[in-house]
Amino acid sequence: MVKYTTIKKNLKFEIEKGDNNDLAFLTHYLQNHENGVAPHFKDSAIKFYNELNAQLDCVLEPEIQLVLPMDFDVPFPPPEKIDFTFIDLFAGIGGFRIPMQELNGKCVFTSEYNFYAQKSYELNFGEVPFGDITKLNLDIVPNHDILVAGFPCQPFSISGKMKGFEDTRGTLIYNVLQIIEKREPKVVVLENVKHLVHHDNGNTLKIILKHLEDLGYLISWKVLNASDFGVPQNRERIIIVGNKQKKFDFSKITEKPKMILKPFLEKDVEFEYLNEPYTLIENFRSQESGLIFVGHRNKKIRGAGVRPGTEHLSRVHKQPNRIYSSEGLHPALPSQETSGRFWIYDEGTVRKLTINECYRLMGFPDDFIKISNTSELYKQIGNSVCVPMVKEVIKQVKDQLL
Numbered sequence: 368m369v370k371y372t373t374i375k376k377n378l379k380f381e382i383e384k385g386d387n388n389d390l391a392f393l394t395h396y397l398q399n400h401e402n403g404v405a406p407h408f409k410d411s412a413i414k415f416y417n418e419l420n421a422q423l424d425c426v427l428e429p430e431i432q433l434v435l436p437m438d439f440d441v442p443f444p445p446p447e448k449i450d451f452t453f454i455d456l457f458a459g460i461g462g463f464r465i466p467m468q469e470l471n472g473k474c475v476f477t478s479e480y481n482f483y484a485q486k487s488y489e490l491n492f493g494e495v496p497f498g499d500i501t502k503l504n505l506d507i508v509p510n511h512d513i514l515v516a517g518f519p520c521q522p523f524s525i526s527g528k529m530k531g532f533e534d535t536r537g538t539l540i541y542n543v544l545q546i547i548e549k550r551e552p553k554v555v556v557l558e559n560v561k562h563l564v565h566h567d568n569g570n571t572l573k574i575i576l577k578h579l580e581d582l583g584y585l586i587s588w589k590v591l592n593a594s595d596f597g598v599p600q601n602r603e604r605i606i607i608v609g610n611k612q613k614k615f616d617f618s619k620i621t622e623k624p625k626m627i628l629k630p631f632l633e634k635d636v637e638f639e640y641l642n643e644p645y646t647l648i649e650n651f652r653s654q655e656s657g658l659i660f661v662g663h664r665n666k667k668i669r670g671a672g673v674r675p676g677t678e679h680l681s682r683v684h685k686q687p688n689r690i691y692s693s694e695g696l697h698p699a700l701p702s703q704e705t706s707g708r709f710w711i712y713d714e715g716t717v718r719k720l721t722i723n724e725c726y727r728l729m730g731f732p733d734d735f736i737k738i739s740n741t742s743e744l745y746k747q748i749g750n751s752v753c754v755p756m757v758k759e760v761i762k763q764v765k766d767q768l769l
């Protein structure tokens with residue numbers, strides 16, 4: 368069987384910045400050639416493949432079918448047994464895709480427009496996401512059982528400007544609704560920041576739910592915390608589940624006992640210690656959330672002046688000053704903290720969480736390939752979803768609604 372990485376090497380795969388979807392067509396075709404989904408991608412994929420083939424003269428067969436099926440020698444290949452299909456919108460680095468594949472879900476379409484996230488996604492899953500969802504001809508989206516979308520949260524988040532639907536990123540939910548209307552998936556799973564519940568006095572959420580109901584879906588939603596799913600991070604996110612026959616019952620989701628940071632920390636690697644004055648407080652206690660705030664840097668980022676136009680980030684600005692104990696939980700990793708100033712107190716020293724530790728706090732397996740510069744990596748993981756939390760939700764979706 369031909370290996371995916373061999374074909375990739377021969378074809379000199381290079382994801383480009385911009386709106387070119389050639390590689391998305393090709394890789395979607397490679398992953399879906401015999402499951403009824405291929406017609407959505409076939410013509411464009413073969414055209415592109417033949418152009419490449421002619422240019423490089425590296426694969427003799429005139430038709431792409433001759434290299435299929437393919438051995439997806441990537442960390443997270445498609446499942447061998449398929450129980451359901453799904454589409455992964457605003458896919459980021461694939462926080463939904465990992466657990467859904469583990470539950471025998473086959474991804475049949477994915478969209479993500481960030482160049483670095485696309486590169487990471489391709490390396491880990493062997494598929495290039497389609498780009499900007501607002502520019503896609505939605506006819507290429509195949510039928511599917513479950514639609515998942517962690518639509519951009521900055522317009523609703525308290526660490527963003529909270530402009531909601533006024534922000535063009537806030538209206539991306541309408542692109543999702545268009546796909547739902549067109550393909551009528553059995554189940555819709557949406558994820559966003561907890562603040563969506565309160566945004567514009569609850570009106571934003573009300574509007575989103577009303578649209579889903581108008582499309583015939585019965586909706587349930589709940590704010591879940593990553594810390595209840597085996598990772599030491601206090602990260603609350605709203606999960607909205609819609610189905611046409613039956614309401615999803617969140618009470619059946621199994622939660623786990625809270626964990627602390629300590630067992631998730633790396634050993635024997637080089638740490639970045641805090642090499643400036645800081646203050647440790649006396650008699651610190653565990654907060655109700657499970658965080659143990661033990662001190663702060665003496666430098667006041669916030670007091671030192673927030674740049675004009677960044678006032679909305681004041682809350683995020685505070686976090687790089689704070690130090691939390693490894694005997695407790697960590698606060699939510701935000702996507703805006705691109706220098707990764709997450710300070711922990713461990714073994715009598717204050718140091719930054721490493722990139723690998725941040726990915727562990729989100730439940731990503733250690734064999735997940737992390738590429739690009741560190742600021743992109745911090746941004747990507749801060750944008751992502753907690754993998755074990757999604758897994759529990761989808762497990763229940765499978766049991767209750769499929």
Ligand SMILES: C[S@@+](CC[C@H](N)C(=O)[O-])C[C@H]1O[C@@H](n2cnc3c(N)ncnc32)[C@H](O)[C@@H]1O
Nearest residue numbers: 457458459460462479480481499500517751752
């Ligand atoms: C909150 S993140 C979701 C991350 C994802 N759930 C994960 O596990 O990594 C939202 C993502 O939507 C992407 N995005 C924003 N606007 C987009 C658009 N118009 N088309 C496609 N992707 C978009 C962003 O680049 C970002 O990665």
